[in-house]
Amino acid sequence: MASFVEETVPETETVAYMKLALEQAKLALDSLEVPVGCVIIEDQRVISSGRNRTTETRNATRHAEMEAIDVLLEQWKKDGLPREEVALKFSKCTLYVTCEPCIMCAAALSIIGIKEVYYGCANDKFGGCGSILSLHTNSSGKLMMSGGISRKEEFKCTGGIMASEAINLLRSFYEQGNPNAPKPHRTPMPRA
Amino acid sequence: MPEDVLELVNTYQLSTFTTKVCQYAASTKEEWEEQCKLWPTSFHPPTYNIDGITGFSEDDSLSVFNFMKLAVRMAKSGGSVVNAAVIVDPSTRQVIASSHDEILSCGSQRNSTCREPCFSKQPQATNEYDSSKIEKDPMLLMKCPPNEAKQSYKDVACLHPWGWLEQPSHLSSDSWHPLRHAAIVAIENSAARDRCLFPVNAQDSEFAQEAHNMSSPTGSPLKRQKVKDDERMDCQKNGLRCDSSRPYLCTGYDIYFVWEPCIMCAMAVVHQRIRRVFYAFPNPNDGALGSVHRLQGERSLNHHYAVFRVLLPEDILKSEALEKPFQD
Numbered sequence: 001m002a003s004f005v006e007e008t009v010p011e012t013e014t015v016a017y018m019k020l021a022l023e024q025a026k027l028a029l030d031s032l033e034v035p036v037g038c039v040i041i042e043d044q045r046v047i048s049s050g051r052n053r054t055t056e057t058r059n060a061t062r063h064a065e066m067e068a069i070d071v072l073l074e075q076w077k078k079d080g081l082p083r084e085e086v087a088l089k090f091s092k093c094t095l096y097v098t099c100e101p102c103i104m105c106a107a108a109l110s111i112i113g114i115k116e117v118y119y120g121c122a123n124d125k126f127g128g129c130g131s132i133l134s135l136h137t138n139s140s141g142k143l144m145m146s147g148g149i150s151r152k153e154e155f156k157c158t159g160g161i162m163a164s165e166a167i168n169l170l171r172s173f174y175e176q177g178n179p180n181a182p183k184p185h186r187t188p189m190p191r192a
Numbered sequence: 193m194p195e196d197v198l199e200l201v202n203t204y205q206l207s208t209f210t211t212k213v214c215q216y217a218a219s220t221k222e223e224w225e226e227q228c229k230l231w232p233t234s235f236h237p238p239t240y241n242i243d244g245i246t247g248f249s250e251d252d253s254l255s256v257f258n259f260m261k262l263a264v265r266m267a268k269s270g271g272s273v274v275n276a277a278v279i280v281d282p283s284t285r286q287v288i289a290s291s292h293d294e295i296l297s298c299g300s301q302r303n304s305t306c307r308e309p310c311f312s313k314q315p316q317a318t319n320e321y322d323s324s325k326i327e328k329d330p331m332l333l334m335k336c337p338p339n340e341a342k343q344s345y346k347d348v349a350c351l352h353p354w355g356w357l358e359q360p361s362h363l364s365s366d367s368w369h370p371l372r373h374a375a376i377v378a379i380e381n382s383a384a385r386d387r388c389l390f391p392v393n394a395q396d397s398e399f400a401q402e403a404h405n406m407s408s409p410t411g412s413p414l415k416r417q418k419v420k421d422d423e424r425m426d427c428q429k430n431g432l433r434c435d436s437s438r439p440y441l442c443t444g445y446d447i448y449f450v451w452e453p454c455i456m457c458a459m460a461v462v463h464q465r466i467r468r469v470f471y472a473f474p475n476p477n478d479g480a481l482g483s484v485h486r487l488q489g490e491r492s493l494n495h496h497y498a499v500f501r502v503l504l505p506e507d508i509l510k511s512e513a514l515e516k517p518f519q520d
């Protein structure tokens with residue numbers, strides 16, 4: 001939060017929220033996780049945050065987005081919100097995530113019906129918001145079903161927000177070695 | 193030097209040097225280990241080596257068929273039919289984890305693995321799952337009246353990922369979660385099993401040691417080690433062995449789905465490094481393994497599994513599905 005105090009150039013809201021997402025990514029890095037972080041905003045308020053926990057949980061689906069969504073679902077259920085209201089709340093939420101949501105997370109964000117997503121760097125291997133698949137738009141998949149009640153939810157998606165900061169974090173992670181990767185990995189060759 | 197490489201070198205002020213590397217990608221794990229002595233690479237096992245690509249032995253087919261029938265049995269949740277996922281270690285024919293959709297209610301779980309913190313009670317018998325049980329169970333042989341055969345399977349999460357928005361609200365005591373499709377829950381269960389059976393693994397402690405030697409300012413590696421030790425204590429109390437030889441995530445494992453998974457679930461299964469995916473019924477709405485997307489063909493992914501469709505006799509699903517067509 002110190003960055004708000006000493007700012008000389010007024011930063012946009014988008015950048016301010018992305019900085020919070022980057023802070024989450026740094027927390028992941030400190031815990032030896034692939035550094036990706038996110039925050040969820042409702043009415044200009046941070047209502048949830050998440051970071052990658054795949055190593056700790058040994059569950060490769062525990063991405064930052066899934067963590068942040070689960071925080072909200074738990075909270076709203078505790079508050080006794082019915083499903084319609086939860087859906088309505090998600091439709092007012094904006095996600096800021098340091099790396100383009102993967103195919104799994106992009107699908108999840110569409111399923112919960114999020115309003116908008118801002119991301120940092122692109123995800124060339126798994127990206128679900130344009131890089132590999134475009135799950136944020138209605139162009140793929142079928143809309144009409146027998147019964148005709150299911151629908152696909154679109155969300156607006158903007159990339160490239162503080163991308164180099166996000167990439168730098170990822171780079172420093174891969175430079176120190178991924179503890180979760182199969183052996184052998186980058187260890188300097190021992191000299192006799 | 194190619195121009196784009198030169199650009200990278202300049203941008204990041206890299207110092208270049210000449211070294212020897214392998215000309216061809218490794219085709220076996222042994223080759224890969226040798227290769228890494230020259231230069232670290234990543235290993236992508238060629239898919240044509242996956243068992244079953246060139247056909248199944250009679251024994252293997254029977255095993256596949258039996259695990260699929262187990263998934264079909266699990267697809268009944270309360271009074272409705274949902275998707276189910278069963279993760280199997282094919283080398284031991286042991287069920288590693290299983291689940292069905294938990295979109296509407298986790299409370300109606302028949303399967304106790306849902307909230308089971310440790311897996312000491314995981315029925316070991318499931319690896320000796322006997323297919324004859326299906327036939328012997330009189331409930332499963334019940335024939336359905338023809339007018340009830342046209343089910344839309346509206347509770348199958350992968351068929352209707354957005355269905356949670358349209359369902360009428362249940363009582364507030366009901367537990368629900370729009371993303372707890374069978375695969376997501378099964379993966380969670382397999383991860384919990386792994387943490388429990390193998391509280392510490394060589395990679396973790398080695399890395400923690402390494403990080404500690406580098407005197408990481410956060411101190412988190414130490415904390416992490418402490419957590420691991422606590423976990424180990426828990427498991428030892430439960431009489432479980434601590435073995436450092438365990439697969440990375442679900443490497444080498446199979447997953448059985450009743451319905452072709454949606455794109456979210458199909459990608460979750462990529463992340464968890466499943467080796468083979470079996471499903472019985474296609475998913476025309478959001479199927480990601482051929483029906484709408486074909487995720488196994490996305491070249492950019494770092495892991496690829498082989499996909500098989502198991503053709504079940506139609507009456508299996510009917511008898512399973514319509515055993516209890518309405519809420520009891």
Ligand SMILES: [Zn+2]
Nearest residue numbers: 063101102105
């Ligand atoms: Zn993701």
Ligand SMILES: [Zn+2]
Nearest residue numbers: 350373454457
């Ligand atoms: Zn699914």
